[in-house]
Amino acid sequence: MGEWLQRNIVEPGKLPLLLALTAFVLTFLITRMITRLIRAGKGPFGNVSSGGVHIHHVVPGVVLIVAGGFGAVASGVRGFGSGVFAVVFGIGAGLVLDEFALILHLDDVYWTEAGRKSVEAVVLTAALGGLLLVGSAPFGVNDMSDDELQDRGTVLVTVAVNVLLSLTVLFKGKIKMAVFSVFIPFVGLVGLVRLARPGSPWARRFYRRRPRARARALLRAYRHDRRWVGPGRVLGDWLGGKTDAELSRKGA
Numbered sequence: 465m466g467e468w469l470q471r472n473i474v475e476p477g478k479l480p481l482l483l484a485l486t487a488f489v490l491t492f493l494i495t496r497m498i499t500r501l502i503r504a505g506k507g508p509f510g511n512v513s514s515g516g517v518h519i520h521h522v523v524p525g526v527v528l529i530v531a532g533g534f535g536a537v538a539s540g541v542r543g544f545g546s547g548v549f550a551v552v553f554g555i556g557a558g559l560v561l562d563e564f565a566l567i568l569h570l571d572d573v574y575w576t577e578a579g580r581k582s583v584e585a586v587v588l589t590a591a592l593g594g595l596l597l598v599g600s601a602p603f604g605v606n607d608m609s610d611d612e613l614q615d616r617g618t619v620l621v622t623v624a625v626n627v628l629l630s631l632t633v634l635f636k637g638k639i640k641m642a643v644f645s646v647f648i649p650f651v652g653l654v655g656l657v658r659l660a661r662p663g664s665p666w667a668r669r670f671y672r673r674r675p676r677a678r679a680r681a682l683l684r685a686y687r688h689d690r691r692w693v694g695p696g697r698v699l700g701d702w703l704g705g706k707t708d709a710e711l712s713r714k715g716a
Contacts, residue, residue, distance in 0.1 A: 478597060480536065480550035485593040487551045491558025492586050493703075495521060500705045503575065520566060525559025528552050561585045575708045583704040588643060595647045602646050603627060632656055637664025659684050 473482055501507040512519045532553025539545035565573050565581040573579045603626035626649045633655035634642035645652025659681045660666035671677045701710075 473597075480546045481593070481597055483547050484532075484550040484554035484557070485590065485597060487554030488558045488561075488593070489590055491555045492562050495559060495562050496704055499574070503705070518572075520563055520572075521559045522563040522566060525556045525563075528556025529560060530556075532556055557589070558586075561589060575705070577707055577709065579707065580700045580704065583700050587699075587703075588640065592643065592647065603630075603649070626652070629653070629656060632666075635660075635664065636666040637661030661685055 473479055498507075498509050502509050502511060532549045532551075532555075535549035536546055536553060539549055560567075562582055563574065564585040565579045568581060569578055574582075603623045626645070629649060629652040630642050630645045633645055633652050636655060636658075637660055638655045638658075641651055641655035645655065659677070660671070662678070662682050662685050667678065667681055671681060
């Protein structure tokens with residue numbers, strides 16, 4: 465394990481990324497555990513207020529992100545300082561993204577269905593961080609040979625094609641697939657050949673005069689959402705806790 469860590473993480477300079485990603489995930493999990501205890505009225509924890517204003521943990525998170533980011537830039541790629549600032553940045557990012565839905569809606573939706581966007585943002589960020597850690601480069605550049613990488617024109621064409629692919633998938637309303645296709649172009653190919661989501665810019669532009677395509681897109685989206693809503697809710701409940709509405713139904 466130590467040899468693998470040295471060869472694949474330390475030598476390529478990925479230790480700060482590993483530290484930031486670990487701190488990010490642990491901060492999110494610990495924060496959710498504490499907020500669930502506060503919600504249940506258990507443990508020594510409580511909400512923080514100042515002058516009657518509830519201080520959300522996104523506030524110290526922003527401070528830590530700024531401190532960690534500027535500190536990492538100033539300390540360089542390697543060294544003890546870069547590792548420390550990477551941890552600071554990871555903690556800040558975990559606090560901020562845990563309240564991503566609050567920022568998105570500009571409202572305290574932490575324990576609502578809309579608040580599940582925070583959990584989705586954290587899972588997506590952790591997955592992308594993991595892809596970077598194992599060596600995936602954006603737009604499929606890591607899949608090119610040494611000769612291809614030396615040919616600047618080939619690199620530019622490859623990047624341009626994969627950028628266009630990701631944007632097209634995003635245009636079809638498949639946000640998660642578009643994000644992952646930045647690192648895994650094959651995911652983008654799958655999203656490209658499949659029907660667009662109803663209501664997406666692609667559907668409004670190209671399905672407007674194609675009622676059969678609109679109907680197929682609606683049916684496919686319904687089946688997809690029905691298939692994944694259950695597992696998604698279980699994962700959301702496990703990571704983020706049940707919403708107020710779910711607890712109310714359970715109590716009733």
